[in-house]
Structures are given as structure tokens and as C-alpha cells.
Amino acid sequence: MEALSWRPGMIKFFVAALSVSLVLTGCGGTNGESETSGANAEDATSTANPENTASADNTASTDSGEKVTLEFWGWGGKFQTDYTKIVLSEFEKKHPNIKVKYIPEQGIEKLTTLIAGGTPPDVAILDRFMTGAWAAKGSLESLTPYLETDSEVSADDYYPSVWAEANYKGELFAMPFGTDNRAMYYNKTLMKEAGLDPEKPPTTVSELDAAAEKIFKKTGSGYEQVGFIPWMNQGFLYTQGWNFGGEWAKGEELTPNDPQIVKALEWMAGYAKKYDMAKINKFNDVMGKTGINPFWTGKVGFVYDGNWILNDLTSNAKVKPTFEWGVAPMPAEDGQTQTTWAGGWSWAMPKGAKHPKEAWELLKFIGGYEGTLLWGKRADAGNDITAMPQVNEELKMTEKPQLKVFVDLMEIAHTRPVTPAGQKLWDESFKASDAALNGKGEPKKLLDEAKKNVDSELKKLTAK
Structure with a gap:
């Protein structure tokens, strides 16, 4: 989180009730995303031919000749048009046996329902901040088994904090897509x-x-x-x-x-x-x-x-x-080191994806070097930052004086804790801030209460 781009009315302090929408819209408004979606429920629940369900091993089947259709959930509107043309079309050229069916995403609740019903898309956009919560409740497929046998993807290719935010308890659950700070x-x-x-x-x-x-x-x-x-x-x-x-x-x-x-x-x-x-x-x-x-x-x-x-x-x-x-860089409290915090999006494989091997091929393309570079060099990329230092260097981002400040900070950026109670922690921080700013409590007492509420939520979420 998106980092959020400024909108009229947002300059007042945000109340806690707004924090859910902050998380769902993510950070920054970067990467050309659109918050609109136009698919109907019938499109969202359609599945490819069940005969094409992948076998249990993690070996990609891109040369088998087997025709597979992957369901892909992403933002609608201009993003859908541009991303399909710039990135997904190139993936299909390299993988002629894989067809990508683009479905404009319809929100977290719909995705949750599809996962519960066993009919999720193969790949979906996800606020990277939500990785821990979704992984903890078993809504995402672990990507670590693929990572262990695929040398094309390495943690070293990404900013440390961005990669860490896509992991939960030592396992990778999402491929980073863009970042900001x-x-x-x-x-x-x-x-x-x-x-x-x-x-x-x-x-x-x-x-x-x-x-x-x-x-x-x-x-x-x-x-x-x-x-x-x-x-x-x-x-x-x-x-x-x-x-x-x-x-x-x-x-x-x-x-x-x-x-x-x-x-x-x-x-x-x-x-x-x-x-x-x-x-x-x-x-x-x-x-x-x-x-x-x-x-x-x-x-x-x-x-x-x-x-x-x-x-x-x-x-x-x-x-x-x-x-x-x-x-x-933002000023730091006297004696502390100047820093920043980053947010962004990711691509994930929902639990129960019908074609996991092919979905991994798509994930490592769009979240890896090729897909990231293709999207990063689009004509209207503006001042968006990618999650990969090498790509940002190739795009000569540091030649823009103002943007250079942000790019240089990425190596030391913080990210919000990867935890099942991430949403609760976010909400409680808003609640405490709102009260303190309006003279409705002392900061220490308010944050002690926040700690108590967060601990209670975490205990509930992690109970066996």
C-alpha cells in the first residue's frame, strides 16, 4: 500500500473506517492500474477444459503440445488493454500452447468465494501487503517448490524488502509487481x-x-x-x-x-x-x-x-x-537514520489453481525480468518504479533527479509486517492516530490498547 495516490478529500487525517479501502486499493496508484472492472460473474467462474489439469510435479509442460487456457485476474480498463498488448501477448508468443484468458478482477470477496468453491483463476493480482494474511489462511499456493527447481527466478533479482513482503514463514507466495516509496x-x-x-x-x-x-x-x-x-x-x-x-x-x-x-x-x-x-x-x-x-x-x-x-x-x-x-529523503528523528517504506502489488497463484505448472510459467514471466522490463518501458510508465534493480538501471531511472531520490531509497526501504493480522495492525494504527490528534487519549495508552487488540486478533487468526 498503494501507497495511495492523493485524491480530493484525502488530505484530512484518515479515520480507521477508511483503512480497509486503503489496503484493497493498494499503494501509489502506480503501474497504470485501473480500479474499474467489467467482467460478469459468468466470466469469472468459467474454467478451462478439466482434461488439461496439470499433473502433480512442478515440471513445466510448455513443450508438450498440450493446449491450456489460464484464467488471469487483473485490473480492468486501460490497464487490461495495455497489459494484454505489451506483456501477455509476448508470453503467448513464447508459449504457443498456453492461452491467457483475461478476466477483470471483481474484488477480494469474489476471489475468496471462488477459492472456497474450488474454481479460482490461475493467476490473480494481489496487494503485496496482503500476502501474509492470504497465505496464513491457505488461500494461496506456495511458489517455493517451483522456485527450488527453477533457476530463472532468484531473490537477489529484487529489492530485499519487496521480496520479503512476498514471502510468509520462509515460503514464497507471490511474485512482486511494481513498487513505490x-x-x-x-x-x-x-x-x-x-x-x-x-x-x-x-x-x-x-x-x-x-x-x-x-x-x-x-x-x-x-x-x-x-x-x-x-x-x-x-x-x-x-x-x-x-x-x-x-x-x-x-x-x-x-x-x-x-x-x-x-x-x-x-x-x-x-x-x-x-x-x-x-x-x-x-x-x-x-x-x-x-x-x-x-x-x-x-x-x-x-x-x-x-x-x-x-x-x-x-x-x-x-x-x-x-x-x-x-x-x-524524509527527515529522521535526531540520532536515527533517514529511511522510507515501500508498498506495491504482486501476482499470486490462488489455492486450487487448475493449471499450476503453466501458471508458474506465466508468473515467472510477468513477475520476472522479461515481463517487468516490457511493462517498465511502456510509453506512459512515467515515474513508476519496478521491483527489480536491474530493470530500473536499464531504464535509466536515476537520470531523472527527483525520481532518483526514490530509486536510491529502495535498497533500505521498510515494508509493513508480513502477518495474518496485518489489516488489524493497519486499522489500529489509524484508530490510535485519530484519537491522539483529536485529543481523545494519550499516545502511549492508545498504542498499548492497539497492541492488546492486535495480539488478540493474531491469536484468533493463528489458533489451530
């Missing part, structure tokens, strides 16, 4: 006007606090411009927790009340109190009416956001910055 966008013009050096963005939280204070400008009962709002855009507690050196998990234990995460929430709540939550919300309401990311209005000094908003510069006619700006 977060950095700090800063307004050089506002910095200059505030007497700050626009070529020296803050690198520590204390430096950020001092710079932001100089940029806040009141107007009547609100703000004309703001220096920084910790929870704006991608400033989730997850983000700030890592920036403060916190850890959301230690082994299999989930630790939302890690002392450094508590400290991060105390810092966020400090902004809400110092700059008045009501005034900040009023400013956010005004920004929401612009229909664009608040940073592009020129009224925000610093904001944490993803590489995908660079695409606004070419895809959104309203975005025409009239100010100087830059991108830098």
Missing part, C-alpha cells in the same frame, strides 16, 4: 521567503520543525499557508514510526507500542495542539476543493508523499507549479 517534497520558494536555504532541506525532525514554523502563515481564523502537517498525504503513523526509528514487528510479535512509535505519535499530536487542529482542518478543506495534491498549490512547505505524484506533472492539467521545488 515515500520521500519529502519541499517548496524552495516558500523556504526562500522564510529566510531558509532552499538548497538545504531539513534532514532531522528538529530541523523540519524549525523550518516549518517559519513557513506557517495565518489569515483570519485559519492559515494562508502551512509549513508541515505530519499526517498529510503519506504521513501515516506507519511513516512517522519508521522515521523515529520504531519497529512495527519484532520477529512474529507485532509492536505498535514500540517506544519510538509512541514518541512519533506524541510528536504528531504536538502539531495538532500547537497549530490548532480546527485551523488545520479548515486549511485542508480549502485544499480539498482545489482537486489537486495540496503540495502543487504552492501553499505547503513540506509534505511526505510517493514517487507517483511526480506523474501529476504530465497527467493532470491542473498541476502547473509556479514555484521552485525539490525532493529529498
Whole structure:
């Protein structure tokens, strides 16, 4: 998670009830995905000829002459058209005995129903963040048996955190598809006007606090411009927790009340109190009416956001910055190391796939070097980042100064814990943040309660 791209109205702090949609829509809005789907239920449940069911061994049957049709669930709309033409058509050329039937996905509930009924697609798109939860409940086929006998796929070909997010308890359950991460966008013009050096963005939280204070400008009962709002855009507690050196998990234990995460929430709540939550919300309401990311209005000094908003510069006619700006790693709490966190999507083989051998052939193509490069070099790839360093290097991504910041951070990026209770941890972090920012509880007590709730959920999910 998608990393999510900014949408009007999202600049206010997200309440916990919205977190489910955050996970289901994933991160960043990258890789050209569409959130629309147009298949009907009849298409979604159709299966290939049962005579073609693969044998139990993992040896690919691509040269046997046996004709197999794979059901493939992906995003609909423009993504379906482009991905079929650019990637899937090339796979079919290399595997003339395999036909790919594209079915626009119809949501998590539908996929769950098909898996339970024994009629799932052979390959499906999945928020990589959900890998642990789906693997734990037995909804995905392990890819490790194929990986062990196939030298074409190696963990070394992917960013460490991205590969780890696709694994659960030592087994691979998904092939990474694209990635994204977060950095700090800063307004050089506002910095200059505030007497700050626009070529020296803050690198520590204390430096950020001092710079932001100089940029806040009141107007009547609100703000004309703001220096920084910790929870704006991608400033989730997850983000700030890592920036403060916190850890959301230690082994299999989930630790939302890690002392450094508590400290991060105390810092966020400090902004809400110092700059008045009501005034900040009023400013956010005004920004929401612009229909664009608040940073592009020129009224925000610093904001944490993803590489995908660079695409606004070419895809959104309203975005025409009239100010100087830059991108830098997010500041870390004093004494900590600057970092980031990554999200993204994956391709998985649902439990009960009818043609596992052929499905693996498709998975290793679309999630491997060939498919990743084909999709990465499409004409409208913009500032999307692939999950494979070699491909990003071949595409010369680091030659784009702003994008280089994000690409360079991928080697040290965090990902959310791979756990059956990942959704609960995400929800609880929102719940605690919302309460703390609105003065409805002390950060430590709120996060201790989050820990209690997460532990209870994890125990329930892992009970034999």
C-alpha cells in the first residue's frame, strides 16, 4: 500500500473506517492500474477444459503440445488493454500452447468465494501487503517448490524488502509487481521567503520543525499557508514510526507500542495542539476543493508523499507549479537514520489453481525480468518504479533527479509486517492516530490498547 495516490478529500487525517479501502486499493496508484472492472460473474467462474489439469510435479509442460487456457485476474480498463498488448501477448508468443484468458478482477470477496468453491483463476493480482494474511489462511499456493527447481527466478533479482513482503514463514507466495516509496517534497520558494536555504532541506525532525514554523502563515481564523502537517498525504503513523526509528514487528510479535512509535505519535499530536487542529482542518478543506495534491498549490512547505505524484506533472492539467521545488529523503528523528517504506502489488497463484505448472510459467514471466522490463518501458510508465534493480538501471531511472531520490531509497526501504493480522495492525494504527490528534487519549495508552487488540486478533487468526 498503494501507497495511495492523493485524491480530493484525502488530505484530512484518515479515520480507521477508511483503512480497509486503503489496503484493497493498494499503494501509489502506480503501474497504470485501473480500479474499474467489467467482467460478469459468468466470466469469472468459467474454467478451462478439466482434461488439461496439470499433473502433480512442478515440471513445466510448455513443450508438450498440450493446449491450456489460464484464467488471469487483473485490473480492468486501460490497464487490461495495455497489459494484454505489451506483456501477455509476448508470453503467448513464447508459449504457443498456453492461452491467457483475461478476466477483470471483481474484488477480494469474489476471489475468496471462488477459492472456497474450488474454481479460482490461475493467476490473480494481489496487494503485496496482503500476502501474509492470504497465505496464513491457505488461500494461496506456495511458489517455493517451483522456485527450488527453477533457476530463472532468484531473490537477489529484487529489492530485499519487496521480496520479503512476498514471502510468509520462509515460503514464497507471490511474485512482486511494481513498487513505490515515500520521500519529502519541499517548496524552495516558500523556504526562500522564510529566510531558509532552499538548497538545504531539513534532514532531522528538529530541523523540519524549525523550518516549518517559519513557513506557517495565518489569515483570519485559519492559515494562508502551512509549513508541515505530519499526517498529510503519506504521513501515516506507519511513516512517522519508521522515521523515529520504531519497529512495527519484532520477529512474529507485532509492536505498535514500540517506544519510538509512541514518541512519533506524541510528536504528531504536538502539531495538532500547537497549530490548532480546527485551523488545520479548515486549511485542508480549502485544499480539498482545489482537486489537486495540496503540495502543487504552492501553499505547503513540506509534505511526505510517493514517487507517483511526480506523474501529476504530465497527467493532470491542473498541476502547473509556479514555484521552485525539490525532493529529498524524509527527515529522521535526531540520532536515527533517514529511511522510507515501500508498498506495491504482486501476482499470486490462488489455492486450487487448475493449471499450476503453466501458471508458474506465466508468473515467472510477468513477475520476472522479461515481463517487468516490457511493462517498465511502456510509453506512459512515467515515474513508476519496478521491483527489480536491474530493470530500473536499464531504464535509466536515476537520470531523472527527483525520481532518483526514490530509486536510491529502495535498497533500505521498510515494508509493513508480513502477518495474518496485518489489516488489524493497519486499522489500529489509524484508530490510535485519530484519537491522539483529536485529543481523545494519550499516545502511549492508545498504542498499548492497539497492541492488546492486535495480539488478540493474531491469536484468533493463528489458533489451530
